[in-house]
Amino acid sequence: MYARCGEIETARSLFDNMKEKDVRAWSVMISWLALNGLAQEALDLFAEMQNARVKPDSVTLTGVLSACSHAGYVQKLMKLLDEMQELYFVEPTIEHYGCVVDLLGRARELEKALALIKRMRLKPDVMIWGAMLVACRVHKNVEIGEMAAKEMLELDSQNAGALVFLSNVYAATGKWDLVEQVRCLMKEQRIRKPPGSSSIGLDGIVHEFLSGDTLHPQSDQIYRMLDEIRRLAVLRGHRPVTGGVPFDIDEEVKEVCISQHSEKLALAFGLINTKEGTVIRIVKNLRICEDCHSVMQLVSVFFNQIVIVQDRNRFHHFKNGACSCKNYW
Template sequence: MLCSVSTLHLFPHPNSNSPTSQNLHNLLHSFNTPFELKQLHAHLIKTNTPLSTLPLPLTKLALVTALTPDFPYAQRVFKHLDKPEIVFWNSCLKAWAEGQSPFDAILLFYKLREFDIVPDDFTCSFVLKACAALSDVLNGRIVHGYVEKLGFRSNLFLQNMIVHLYALCGTMGDARLLFDKMSQRDVVTWNIMISQLVKGGDVEGAFELFSVMPERNVRSWTVMIAGYVQCGKPKEAIHLFMEMEEAGLRPNEVTVVAVLSACADLGALDLGRRVHEYSNCSGFRRNVRVSNTLIDMYVKCGCLKDACTVFDEMEERTIVSWSAMISGLAIYGQAEEALSLFSKMVQIGMKPNDVTFIGLLHACSHMGMIDKGREFFNSMTRDYGIIPRIEHYGCMVDLFSRAGLLQEAYEFIMNMPIKPNGVVWGALLGGCRVHKNIELAEEAIQHLLELDPLNDGYYVVLSNIYAEAERWEDTAKVRRLMRDQGVKKTPGWSSITVDGMLHEFAAGDESHPQAEEIFQMWGKLLQKLKIKGYVPKTSIVLLDVEENEKEKFLYRHSEKLALAFGLMKTPPGMPIRIMKNLRVCEDCHAAMKLISGIVNKEIIVRDRNRFHCFKDGSCTCNDYW
């Protein structure tokens, strides 16, 4: 074991009563150059202090002389000591490798080799750490060569460091080659490979290794769970978490964050609540990252009140906490509350960041607050020095487009200092559909076909715009263009979780085991709806078919089927939460408003843009979405 600070007892130790003891102590610890060190040495010899010992800080001596021409001078000092010389150079290597000067550690390593000082395994480990800090694979290969040459191949710690270095630097082929050749591996070795594969986006490759691991620890499971979340596979992440629980391992805070993120993506509220309870029992309540992820999970699962409770109970909040809560309020249509929370945040001295302003602009966009949106957009740079990103420009285009200010939205795009992307033009296209502006829609689609030619959503919107105008030939042209480009329309689906089980429905879906009962339930609802004045919005069925056929299409929309199933399976008073991958259609929106009043239930629908909370015959979006 290396000592962090060694001392050299070549000179007498001053008597505490001596008038020069403090001066001598200062001299011993104040030298910063080889010249000052030699002055100190000369002073001690000249004064011939008649005391027995004198402590000289050896780590400092090594640091001061390591990369200078006075290197041999330090060597001569070290040779008078009982400890091997490499011990003192290692202390210098460690300080640089773990500090702000990893490159100096590499230079010192070459200096040691120049003066034929034989490295030990500690030397190699510190230099490898410096190479990792710099992502320096070239020098790492050289150190690897020394490890082999000096006979340290059996040192598992060093082998793991080399595997990590190769993987970290993106040379996964070298990392895998060394991994396969290792005669001995431990769980750290496997975790290094899995972690770096996940970071490189090769989650399937990581899972292949994970599947054959002889031993797994919490980190192994956590890396794989987080990897699946990051690559957009929350179902696989949750399945793996279930296996981890069955294996008897207790999740740590990082695992909890990963699983909660998966729950947020899937809308898996029951599991999210269970993980929240486990987190509190395990003492993770004070972990800010856990709390921030809980806010996000509850928001995305349709439980805004629970998100607010987590936020209110936090002992410490970061800008992420405030931004997450502001964004959550925004997508629930509670713009005033979002803006009020922002005011409180500023009052306590918390400085907003770019993400905060995305939430604020969303709040303004979803509720048509044009002037407030302009004010926030201008305030970003003027008051906080935040340069707007493409997301902020997209929010502004969305704000103008939703409000029907299509020409202003178009001019805003044309005057952007950065190139607009597909999201920006897509926001304009969406506004063109709502406000039936075919000319600007055609302009937007020209840009979108260049920027994002495989996004089916844009083709569908333009096709719908033509269909609503009964320009059936143009509708057919768009469909043909999709076919020629190999673009397929994304199937719409809705999901609902009942008793911990996820049920998914597609439009017209008859595959569910209880499909017949679901259709019967919808039939009963339809009778009550018509008594309340419901008239099917057949104009949104963009097919050239008879009215009764259009009504049948409407009645089999996936969100209606999910709602009927939810009414069959949930007890009175329990909210129904539905997740939809596309935008809720106008007919379903109108029907759900009425149904919420008929059945006296809160119905929460999360679509790809926002949340709709139906209660007592109204929606939090105020029909502005």
């Protein structure tokens, strides 16, 4: 529970004080350390687990592979994948392969990731192809991205994620005619992308924001705070990262779009309603964008705040101008 709320230090303290730890306890702690950006701590704990002669299971190894993936430890991950059966008698599952594909994609090793997918014994699922598609969008590899999207749609013809990512891949490379084709297809099949939303709790009440939201009672104050954040960010040399905006519109309009992302609105709400030094906790239903990530780092300095954002992939702990993910997510 504490780890799920981003209170990883409290979770670790409770874990360390347990008199008896079974494989489930070790696995949970290793997995959540990884998801909170503490990859090396997760690997160190795995070593402690082995010294304690507790036999790891499939879940444990998923956590260890996840730690390697989030930290960019390519060699360690590939070594562990090779040793799973021989040392731990665990047959690699689709989740294990998913961690490997995810890391290879992050490391720009798209051809290696694709080769692994083709040679693994299990049939690749939507998660595997989704990891490939995300990597292709980040690294603007249209050819493999198209293939991954088509494979996803073969498995699930109504998969909004595949069509949205495909649209974003085309947008990132300026192929707006193909973007329009994908959008027309989504309209014809009535497939809709879930809107990005961010939630923040205050005094027992959860406040939810959508991008560009103006319905909150404190909307005027929130947007004034956003203006102040932008002003301070510009003074520090920040330039809006608009590459992820999948629309063929002017750069100025793109900057307005990203300035009103739901996580920024939740952040502004938190700043105007909490004291300096308070931990601001935000939950985002999608992956945090690059510009919001940069702004969160700056805000942690400007306002002396710790900001914790839980997106769909992991936790980001922003403190003193840095993030626990070390800008690798």
